[in-house]
Amino acid sequence: MESIQDGAERAGQDRKHSDKGGGKASAGAGEAGNEPAIENKGGEGVGPRAGGRSLRLVMPGAGNAGGHANTERMPDPVPSAQMTLVEQLTEWARLRIDERVFRAGMRMPSIRQLAQEKGISRFTVVEAYERLVALGYLESRRGSGFYVRERAGQHAAGIAATPPLSPSARAIDVTWLLRSMFHSAEPHKAPGWGFLPNDWLDGELVGSALRGLGRQPGNHFLASGTPQGFLPLRQQLRTRLEELEIGVTPEQIVMTSGITQAFDLIARQFLHPGDAVLVGDPAWFVMFARFAAQGAQVMGVPYTADGPDLEALERIVQAHRPKLFVVNSVLHNPTGTSLSAARAFRLLQLAEQYDFLIVEDDIYCDLCPPGHAATRLASLDQLRRVIYLGSFSKTLAANLRVGFIAASPDLAVTLTDSKLLTGMATPEINERVLYKVLTEGHYRKHVERVRMRLDRARDDTRRALEDLGLRMFPGQSAGMYLWADTGRDTNAIATAGHEEGYLFAPGSLFSPSQMPSAWMRFNVASSTDPGMLRFLAGQLER
């Protein structure tokens, strides 16, 4: 039996239905010009069970830069022997609509073309489409065909203030990558993954801290933590920040559920509909959607080998007078570059001159090797115009969700109030775990080991990608990522990869414009698998 592969474990829950066979074609389900086709690989017939046959589909609008469609295989949510062709087709479409590979408003392949070209009964296609209509995934438009329905909540992570996307860009978006990350394939198949694989981290660091906490007498786990977060941890963070020459008191530190919550609090505090907010182009994409949800205009500042292009920034600032500029000053995601001292100094001058705040996201702080030329804006400015963000998601455990904001005293109070209103206190158990890890003395050794391993992996990944003809962004000498120019539409590569169980992070996701891009982010801890590199080579030859 040919297996139909995909990482679609959660699909196919209603798979017990039997195939009742036919169904009537919707009136006027019409033809489409540039449409997907199904190939019935396992022989003909729409019997009660598919008996292990698999279907091959050609995706609409997910082609390469030249517009050719990609062939993709039907997923195997359950062994295909247990599913009828109708069920397989239904699950296949349902999964893609859930993951926004097929997006609201997209036209589905026509019944006749699918049935004729690939020798599947029209009734099979009709039945699957009708089921998808009944499930609320599709709508039938008289005389025009079947379309993916807009469903409640689908907008939430979209970017409101961006131009319409080209057909190839439409296949993939931020939500798609985030969802994929949460049920992704194994690390060796996930060069687009944004975290280190578990076996690079030290589970025992967290495990022994948890066990230690569990042995402590008393009921300190039961009551809510304090609004700003666990005080001993904030005192410890003050010491760490002093090492970076950022002077703070514990009262200026607000613990958050990762930097993601810090962005949420900052967006609520500073952004109103129509306000401009500047981010890198490229930059970490989740914040784009958060700012856009606030009604803000998210604008991208191009990047150079040592940080944002300040001439471009000044032009944008003069035209749009932004409230905030978010900058990942050290080991920027995705370019891996760090801000030079000269650029940091000039950036602060511009912030002063044009009166905007800088949000400095320093999530990769501990991956920065000693001696690496990197300037923190917060150390130059001492938290007057700069709001500094930190997190332990990359180096310790994303699951702990412990991050923090360091800000001026007044702002720390305001953001704490906002934190209380939106989520009460952050979990103190997690903060106590982090406190134990940081104070028991093994964390530094752990990050040192990770950095050394990253250095080797970066060299290997760079070599492998350059052998495939990829061009590296200049100035990447540390951190988790390589940002590389593939010379192809990376949305198409990511879409094709998805069908083979690979998770790629295409460049379009990292741009607030979401325009198709030839750039791709590679996590060096997950990018040397020979199978993945062969797959990539195949895509580049197309």
Ligand SMILES: Cc1ncc(COP(=O)(O)O)c(C=O)c1O
């Ligand atoms: C630049 C950047 N900022 C913030 C985050 C999110 O961090 P957290 O897990 O602390 O919410 C990430 C995660 O990928 C990131 O790359």
